[in-house]
Amino acid sequence: MSDNTICVYRYAVEQFYRLYPQLTSRNLQLYKVYLLEHYKPQTVNLRLRAINCFIEDKKLRSSPAPMIRIQQKTWLDKIISQADYEYLKQRLLEDEEMVYYFLVRLMAATGVRVSELVTFQVGDVHCGFKDLYSKGDKMRRIYIPSNLRKAFFKWDDFTARTDGALFLNRFGAPITPSGIRSRLKTFAVRYGLDPEVMYPHSFRHRFAKNFIEACGDISLLADLLGHESIETTRIYLRRSSAEQYRIVNKVVDW
Template sequence: MTTTKAISSFLAMLAAERGAAANTLAAYRRDLEGAEEIIGDLVEADPAALGGLGAAWSDLAPSSLARKCSALRQFYAFLQDEGWRKDDPSPALPRPRTRRPLPRLLGHAEVDALFRQAEEEAAGDRPDAVRLLALLELLYGSGLRATELVSLPLAAVPRDAPFLHVTGKGGQQRMVPVSTRARQVLSRWLALRPQGGKLLFPSRGEKGHLTRVRLFQMLRELAGRAGIAPDKVSPHVLRHAFATHLLEGGADLRVLQTLLGHADIATTQIYTHVDSARLVALVNSRHPLAAHRSGD
């Protein structure tokens, strides 16, 4: 796998799964190709080579350095997801102190509108509509990554236990809960799904599973039909909504980390920004000093 082909595949994933804009994709390409000019083949680069980028980029502003390092971290995570690398050398990259950008979010009303539209379309048991509803249930109801979702094998869906067996980044396996309503929709989809094969969401007319590109397209089309700006919706945004709304409901951050399949709790902590009002109210009502009035 050449660096040029790997970068092109990575950018295609960003466009399909996250809805990255053309300017964003161009910036990622510049950052990755710029790193390649310094250290050579990115696909084969070792931690020592990535560590040397700190010196090469020492004159950059912290925000610029953070952007370049973020591009490389996401690139190496992608290489691992695709099986093109077994290791991740990106921890050797410099870590500038900058605020991490907040994820795009969907409100409860927008999520409800998506589900109403999907449920109306699936009412007649049209296979493509039921499939879309099942995909939506698992994105928002279980917080799966797009890659994890589209590549689910049939064996991941247990007959009795309300859990899915998911293989995430780096081949790490975890179990994620599946709601009763999601299990009901999955049962409907299994009854309509084309016979044969070992994949839960097979592609049409060719071997393999539904692609991330097609999943992204279907969600944006659904958003448009539901009266929501299509550029607000993507598989990644629905995963963020899953995490945000669970945290709002009182979920423990460590539990959320497990559900999302994050190796580092710091990755999960990005979601704590959404619930500052609830946290303040919690301190005011539950802290031992809350029972004592000021001046007592």
């Protein structure tokens, strides 16, 4: 598993043993109640999955804790709108925030995750794609559109380098996911954008929404996003709550 997954799973096990002296079915039920009182459903299931993996790995007698069922939304929320995305690009360009100008363009043009984004190298732009390997040695190819590549070749800081990490911070070190998240919130305040939609995954959602509306091939989109199940990708067939509301106001006049 990835380093991040290992860290999250380990934290869950350590948290459990801070609360309870032994891993018993009774204590596992109490832990589940504790999680439900303190965390969102997705976090609850993540912690329970970690404990269940621990039980399986250690061959303990305790029964696995059942996951909680999460009611799936019929709408998408907290996605940057196309208008706000275009506005953000324009303001970043005007303020010569070139690293983040290209960074948000790459996320929105490829649907790449932030953990994958920071692994991009200068050479990947020259190639026009990046091959990413995940659990089980599965390979996914991220294509960089030609119009974005042409823009990179007009960026002096990019053409001055022949190798190394694609995005560097002001100290010349490779940019980090936490640094990206923090900087996007700063730009939200600076440009008067909703902070709720200014986070890395929002641009992955924007890519998916734009792609499905322009192409309609949900199977290809699932491959591009690296989804194991096409059911995960189907969420992008839905509209945002704001879009639903606009349609209702337009259509319903009785």
